[in-house]
Amino acid sequence: MTKTKQPTFPRPLSLVDVVIFTVINQALHVLLVKRNKDEHEPFPEHWALVGGFVDVDQDDDLLSVALRKLKEKTNVSSPYLEQLGSWGSRTRDPRGWSATHVYFALISSETEQLKTGGNADEVKWIKVIDNGVNENLAFDHTEILESALIRLRNKVEYTSLPAYLLPKKFTISELQHTYEIILGRNLEKSAFRTRTLSSGLVQEVEGYKLGSNRPAKLYKIKDPSHPVYFARTFKPK
Amino acid sequence: MTKTKQPTFPRPLSLVDVVIFTVINQALHVLLVKRNKDEHEPFPEHWALVGGFVDVDQDDDLLSVALRKLKEKTNVSSPYLEQLGSWGSRTRDPRGWSATHVYFALISSETEQLKTGGNADEVKWIKVIDNGVNENLAFDHTEILESALIRLRNKVEYTSLPAYLLPKKFTISELQHTYEIILGRNLEKSAFRTRTLSSGLVQEVEGYKLGSNRPAKLYKIKDPSHPVYFARTFKPK
DNA sequence: TTAATAGTGTCTATAAGACATTATATG
DNA sequence: CATATAATGTCTTATAGACACTATTAA
Numbered sequence: 001m002t003k004t005k006q007p008t009f010p011r012p013l014s015l016v017d018v019v020i021f022t023v024i025n026q027a028l029h030v031l032l033v034k035r036n037k038d039e040h041e042p043f044p045e046h047w048a049l050v051g052g053f054v055d056v057d058q059d060d061d062l063l064s065v066a067l068r069k070l071k072e073k074t075n076v077s078s079p080y081l082e083q084l085g086s087w088g089s090r091t092r093d094p095r096g097w098s099a100t101h102v103y104f105a106l107i108s109s110e111t112e113q114l115k116t117g118g119n120a121d122e123v124k125w126i127k128v129i130d131n132g133v134n135e136n137l138a139f140d141h142t143e144i145l146e147s148a149l150i151r152l153r154n155k156v157e158y159t160s161l162p163a164y165l166l167p168k169k170f171t172i173s174e175l176q177h178t179y180e181i182i183l184g185r186n187l188e189k190s191a192f193r194t195r196t197l198s199s200g201l202v203q204e205v206e207g208y209k210l211g212s213n214r215p216a217k218l219y220k221i222k223d224p225s226h227p228v229y230f231a232r233t234f235k236p237k
Numbered sequence: 238m239t240k241t242k243q244p245t246f247p248r249p250l251s252l253v254d255v256v257i258f259t260v261i262n263q264a265l266h267v268l269l270v271k272r273n274k275d276e277h278e279p280f281p282e283h284w285a286l287v288g289g290f291v292d293v294d295q296d297d298d299l300l301s302v303a304l305r306k307l308k309e310k311t312n313v314s315s316p317y318l319e320q321l322g323s324w325g326s327r328t329r330d331p332r333g334w335s336a337t338h339v340y341f342a343l344i345s346s347e348t349e350q351l352k353t354g355g356n357a358d359e360v361k362w363i364k365v366i367d368n369g370v371n372e373n374l375a376f377d378h379t380e381i382l383e384s385a386l387i388r389l390r391n392k393v394e395y396t397s398l399p400a401y402l403l404p405k406k407f408t409i410s411e412l413q414h415t416y417e418i419i420l421g422r423n424l425e426k427s428a429f430r431t432r433t434l435s436s437g438l439v440q441e442v443e444g445y446k447l448g449s450n451r452p453a454k455l456y457k458i459k460d461p462s463h464p465v466y467f468a469r470t471f472k473p474k
Numbered sequence: 475t476t477a478a479t480a481g482t483g484t485c486t487a488t489a490a491g492a493c494a495t496t497a498t499a500t501g
Numbered sequence: 502c503a504t505a506t507a508a509t510g511t512c513t514t515a516t517a518g519a520c521a522c523t524a525t526t527a528a
Contacts, residue, residue, distance in 0.1 A: 004331045005277045010293050011248040014336055015323075040242045054325070056247050056334040061326035073314040086322045086338040088251075088291070089298035094241045099251055101323040101336065173507070191490045192509075198489090213506040214498040232469045232489065232516095410480070429518045430481075435516095450479040451525035469489095469516070 012088060014096035015067035017051030019084060019140070019148040020074070020105045020115065023165045027127050028182055030145060031073060031114075033123040035138055042094045043138030047126065049145070051100065064234050066103040073123050074113050078104040080164035080227070084148055092140045104148050106164040156182045157235070160201045160228040171209050171216035172196055187234060201228040249325060250335035253302035254288030254378070256321060256385040257311070260402045264364050265419055267382060268310065271359035272375055280375035284363065286382070288337065297436075303340040310360050311351055317343040317401035317464070321385055327375045335470040341385050346381045393419045394470040397438045400458050407431055408446050408453035424471060431442045438465045 020031040032047040050073050054066075059065045060072075070076060081103055088099025107113060114123060126133045138150045155161050162178040163170075196202060202221040205234050208215035257268040267285040289302075289311050296302045300318075307313060318340055325336025351360060363370045368383050392398050399415040400407075413429045433439060440459040445452035 004279050007250065007290065007330055009290070012251045012291055012293055013244065013249060014249045042241050053244065053334070053425055054249055054334070056249055056327070059327075062336060083322045083484095086299055088338065090293070090296075097242055097291070098290070099299060099336075099338065101325065101338075148252055171507085188493090189507090190493085190509075194489075203487055208499090210499070211506075212500040212504075214508080216507055217264070231472075234490075235468075364481085367519075425518055425520090426480090427482075427520085431516075445526095448479075449527040451479075451481080453480055471517075 007179065010097075013093060013096060015051055015098060015100040016054060016062055016069060016103065017100050017144065017212070018066050018069050018081075018103045018105055019049055019050040019145060020070065020079070020107060020168075021128075021148075021152065021165070022125065023106050023109045023178060023181055023183055024127075026177075026181060029125040029127050030133065030148075032126050032133070032137070033073065033222040034126055036121070042236070046137035046138035047124075047133075047135045048140045049102075050123075051102075055205050062101050063103075065101075065111075066105075070105060073115060074107065075115060076107045076113055080161065080179060080224075084144070087144055092127075100144075102144055102148075106161060108167055108198055109165055110167045130235040153182060158230045160199075160221075160230075162203065164224075164227075169207075169218045169220055171218060172202075173216060175202075175219075183234075185235075191234075195230060199230060201232055247334075250330060250333060251291040252288055252335060252337040253288040253291060253299055253306060253340065254337050254381065255306050255318075255340045255342055256286055256301050256382060257307065257316070257344060258365075258385075258389065259344050259362065260415060260418055261348045261364075262408070263363055263414075263418060266362040266364050267370065267385075269361055269370070269372070269374070271361070272344055273358070284370075284372045285374035285375035286339075286378045287360075288339075299338050300340075302338075304343075305322065307342060309352075310358075311344065313342075314339075315346045317398065317461075321381070321388060324377055337381075339381055341388065343398060345404055346402055347404045357384065374473050390419060394472070395467045396427075397436075397458075397465040399466075401440075401464075404456045405456055406442055406444075409439075409456060410453060411446075412456075412457075414441075420471075428471075432467060436465050436467060 022029055027090060031050055035041065035043050035046050035048055038083050050069050052064050066081060067128055070079065084102040084104040086099060086101055090097045092098055104140055126135060127148065131149055132142055155177060162182060163175060165178050166174060172193055175196065176189065178184065180186055200222060202219035203216050205220050207218050209218060259266055264428060265461050268287055270287055272278065272280050272285055274281050277285050281322055287306050289306060291302050298307065303318060307316065319457055321339040321341040323336060327334045331336055363372060368386055369379055373440065374382065393416060399419060402415050403411060409430055412433065413424055413426065437441035437459060442455050444455050446455060
């Protein structure tokens with residue numbers, strides 16, 4: 001086969017960012033990284049989404065970059081991960097024309113998620129308030145985070161995404177509560193249980209969650225490889 | 238302000254592709270371009286999606302690239318356009334690590350869409366059959382087209398997207414027929430009319446479409462800037 | 475008049491909303 | 502026993518599915 005010509009024109013910077021959500025203390029949180037102090041870097045000391053440049057030597061594809069970035073900051077290796085979209089323009093990064101491929105991840109609220117110690121960057125779970133966080137984010141990350149929240153809240157209406165924010169075993173009430181945290185409104189218990197159980201989303205597991213009340217049956221996600229899509233949203237209009 | 242450092246590592250190729258759909262002769266079609274004969278270019282004489290490199294001098298952002306590419310091949314300037322996703326890997330392009338930002342456009346089936354004459358590339362509407370076309374597409378464009386079809390068919394179940402495939406004025410039956418073409422199944426006339434009219438998707442306009450039968454009221458999209466999302470899909474399960 | 479498609483009406487099926495009732499653990 | 506939350510049941514509401522029926526044009 002004849003060798004192909006190599007294009008010689010200037011190329012944009014290529015990045016991948018990951019909007020990582022979890023639920024902590026009954027509230028949605030997003031994982032942010034504090035950029036370093038170096039004044040020759042853009043947005044020194046600003047909080048930013050987890051992400052970085054595509055490394056053409058190290059990375060095979062875009063998904064690998066997202067998983068690498070996730071792994072650098074957390075102990076999570078198999079999160080729920082989907083593409084959110086792309087943001088690219090001449091002005092979004094002072095270093096020049098840049099485009100970022102953004103993913104969106106949901107990880108379980110179990111402990112031991114974050115890497116600690118060493119010379120690690122400062123990484124923190126920041127609470128989501130309304131459509132964003134109480135921080136001035138670097139680059140266009142405020143806009144990207146807002147898009148991620150819109151996508152999340154829309155899909156929560158008709159998918160099983162919140163199940164990925166829970167530990168492996170959970171009760172129906174805990175799942176409903178996770179929906180309510182993200183949507184910011186209460187759902188009907190009866191309708192929620194019917195939908196959850198009849199959809200095949202969950203599967204019973206051994207045991208109950210005990211407390212000073214009637215014990216609650218424990219369930220797990222039946223097929224974590226794909227979320228369930230429901231035929232209706234919860235609240236028409 | 239202190240000048241920021243310029244990264245010096247190698248960058249992937251950055252492209253934008255647009256999957257452009259329309260309906261011709263009662264069938265869904267996608268716009269494809271025939272690549273030239275030059276054997277030093279990848280995939281000579283293969284059909285490919287409309288697209289090309291980001292031009293950091295000419296283009297302000299990714300959306301501009303998509304609109305520029307659309308304009309180079311068609312006379313359409315304000316289509317329905319949404320991001321589909323990104324495809325990026327070391328191997329998808331023989332010229333090296335490349336990433337494409339893919340958009341998905343729906344344009345009206347009116348005439349005069351395609352640019353003609355001059356030294357234009359060969360551009361053609363190719364009929365969609367099942368999950369793709371009867372052509373060996375360049376790069377990973379078969380996979381991208383398949384994703385676009387999945388996205389389109391999913392969203393047609395619960396959005397007003399097919400309205401963007403029709404001329405400005407259309408009848409409810411024509412709209413229903415467009416849904417049926419994309420979904421590949423028939424819908425109930427009564428339920429379709431109720432949903433369409435009660436959702437505020439359309440607005441009556443002057444006049445009727447005549448024929449050798451009862452004339453049909455003409456409608457237009459009330460607010461073309463956003464599609465309508467319905468609270469239910471047509472066919473649960 | 476007939477043919478053809480537009481448009482409406484009626485009844486059923488499904489799943490969500492509202493809310494009451496029963497079940498079962500701890501203390 | 503009281504209390505708390507789990508789980509179920511009943512009735513209503515909204516909208517899709519099936520399908521019959523009526524409306525209005527051209528030829």
